[in-house]
Amino acid sequence: MKLALKEVLLGTALAILVFLAVRGFDITPLILIAAMVLVLKFTVDNRSQSSRFDVIERKGVSTTIPQVAFSDIGGQDVAKREFKEALDFIRLDQEVRALGIRPLKGILLVGPPGTGKTLMAKAAANYTNSVFIAASGSQFVEMYAGVGAKRVRQLFKKAYSEAEKAGKQAAIIFIDEIDVLGAKRGKNVSHMEYDQTLNELLTQIDGITVNQNIRLLVVGATNRADLLDSALLRPGRFDRIVKVDLPDRRGRLQILKIHAKGKPLADDVDLDKVAQSTFGFSGAHLESIMNEAAIQALRCRRQQITNEDLREAVEKVMLGERLERTPTEQERIRIAYHEAGHAVISEKVNAGSVASVTIVSRGNALGYMRQHEEDDRYLYTKDELLGRIQVCMAGAMAEELVFGQRSTGSLGDIEQAEKIAKKVIYSGLSDLGVVSSELPTMTLSRTINQIIQEQECIVREYLAANINKLHILAEVLLEQEKLSGQELRGILHQSA
Numbered sequence: 001m002k003l004a005l006k007e008v009l010l011g012t013a014l015a016i017l018v019f020l021a022v023r024g025f026d027i028t029p030l031i032l033i034a035a036m037v038l039v040l041k042f043t044v045d046n047r048s049q050s051s052r053f054d055v056i057e058r059k060g061v062s063t064t065i066p067q068v069a070f071s072d073i074g075g076q077d078v079a080k081r082e083f084k085e086a087l088d089f090i091r092l093d094q095e096v097r098a099l100g101i102r103p104l105k106g107i108l109l110v111g112p113p114g115t116g117k118t119l120m121a122k123a124a125a126n127y128t129n130s131v132f133i134a135a136s137g138s139q140f141v142e143m144y145a146g147v148g149a150k151r152v153r154q155l156f157k158k159a160y161s162e163a164e165k166a167g168k169q170a171a172i173i174f175i176d177e178i179d180v181l182g183a184k185r186g187k188n189v190s191h192m193e194y195d196q197t198l199n200e201l202l203t204q205i206d207g208i209t210v211n212q213n214i215r216l217l218v219v220g221a222t223n224r225a226d227l228l229d230s231a232l233l234r235p236g237r238f239d240r241i242v243k244v245d246l247p248d249r250r251g252r253l254q255i256l257k258i259h260a261k262g263k264p265l266a267d268d269v270d271l272d273k274v275a276q277s278t279f280g281f282s283g284a285h286l287e288s289i290m291n292e293a294a295i296q297a298l299r300c301r302r303q304q305i306t307n308e309d310l311r312e313a314v315e316k317v318m319l320g321e322r323l324e325r326t327p328t329e330q331e332r333i334r335i336a337y338h339e340a341g342h343a344v345i346s347e348k349v350n351a352g353s354v355a356s357v358t359i360v361s362r363g364n365a366l367g368y369m370r371q372h373e374e375d376d377r378y379l380y381t382k383d384e385l386l387g388r389i390q391v392c393m394a395g396a397m398a399e400e401l402v403f404g405q406r407s408t409g410s411l412g413d414i415e416q417a418e419k420i421a422k423k424v425i426y427s428g429l430s431d432l433g434v435v436s437s438e439l440p441t442m443t444l445s446r447t448i449n450q451i452i453q454e455q456e457c458i459v460r461e462y463l464a465a466n467i468n469k470l471h472i473l474a475e476v477l478l479e480q481e482k483l484s485g486q487e488l489r490g491i492l493h494q495s496a
């Protein structure tokens with residue numbers, strides 16, 4: 001209709017111009033004015049068009065269905081199952097309507113960064129044959145009042161129109177970092193604008209009904225669900241919460257295998273070992289490990305990825321890129337003794353725990369000793385925590401024994417030891433017994449000090465009695481710069 005009206009107006013204008021020209025009027029100024037109006041209109045249209053859709057276009061609107069399937073997501077078995085169950089509300093639309101079930105409007109994915117929340121949302125679109133529209137919470141945050149709310153409206157409108165265009169009956173709107181836009185109302189400095197945006201989101205979600213031709217589902221992702229306004233979480237809005245956690249060892253292996261597809265692996269590669277040594281890594285970290293290992297193989301002009309490439313990649317992802325820092329010879333010797341101290345005590349506390357030790361700088365570390373756990377650990381006893389404090393303080397103790405003084409190189413170790421000591425105290429494992437979270441600062445700091453000092457005494461005694469191990473290890477490290485756990489244990493065994 002709109003188009004027809006435009007054409008009629010254009011035709012009439014042209015007819016008038018021809019009539020005037022035939023009558024002998026000079027129509028040049030009229031043509032010039034018309035051209036200027038057209039240019040102006042074209043510019044304004046273009047601008048408003050881009051601002052209208054920049055919410056999604058910056059992130060790349062996908063009008064097709066993403067090619068990600070749930071089988072491309074490693075681990076997350078529970079999350080995938082729960083998510084799929086919720087999505088079946090969309091797939092079994094007829095049955096849902098027949099039973100008078102109210103439509104599922106929102107699902108919230110909660111979990112640390114890089115665990116696959118975006119992947120899940122894309123797989124959901126694939127699973128439900130929906131178009132996928134993605135936006136990020138921060139894209140709705142604007143200085144100008146009303147802009148965020150307007151963008152929310154445009155986002156929903158866009159979802160319906162894209163689904164219509166693609167001939168789909170469902171659309172999924174994915175809002176990453178939803179906490180930025182859905183934080184508790186009245187908390188933000190420029191709260192009026194934030195509140196308006198959130199109110200608009202609530203209104204749009206409430207507007208989703210079972211009678212619409214296109215079923216709309218909003219999938220939000222956040223790692224801070226506690227920040228969200230309770231209105232967002234109430235039944236009828238984001239009433240399904242799916243936890244997308246860091247993967248366990250089995251999940252890590254699955255993710256590594258997914259990202260190893262199409263990458264030639266040498267026979268010595270054992271992905272299960274890599275999974276074992278990467279406790280606490282997210283899917284994004286694991287993807288990065290496989291990628292970095294392949295880059296390392298390319299650098300060395302190798303056709304296959306070796307175990308060494310993977311070990312190097314794990315350390316790079318964990319600690320950062322190798323640095324070209326050149327410490328003085330005095331510093332190198334100190335670093336070698338420091339790392340040797342960590343390694344000796346790590347093997348004393350937990351035999352076989354050292355994965356590698358090096359005096360090559362990487363990221364913020366001048367040298368480092370990496371441990372690997374036998375299994376994923378979620379619980380620690382008091383002795384295990386104290387053992388970890390011993391490992392932390394062993395670098396400083398070795399320096400003190402050999403050079404008579406510690407150095408600033410132990411700063412990170414002390415912070416780590418302090419954290420563990422706090423865990424001992426707040427878990428009720430210290431001499432204080434069970435304590436309240438409001439423990440006076442003086443008592444807390446005195447107890448932390450006492451715990452660390454006691455462990456330092458044990459470490460000092462052990463290292464003094466095994467000083468030859470320290471000397472030999474430091475010497476080998478100065479020569480070779482890097483030792484694998486196995487090489488280290490061989491040396492310790494010989495020097496026993």
Ligand code: ATP
Nearest residue numbers: 072073074113114115116117118119255283284287
């Ligand atoms: P953020 O919270 O930072 O937005 P996210 O949880 O949405 O992160 P994704 O963007 O889905 O994480 O994941 C980033 C990348 O990490 C993916 O493209 C993929 O390569 C990899 N990845 C993460 N989790 C998994 C997984 N479970 N299986 C396979 N790959 C994964």
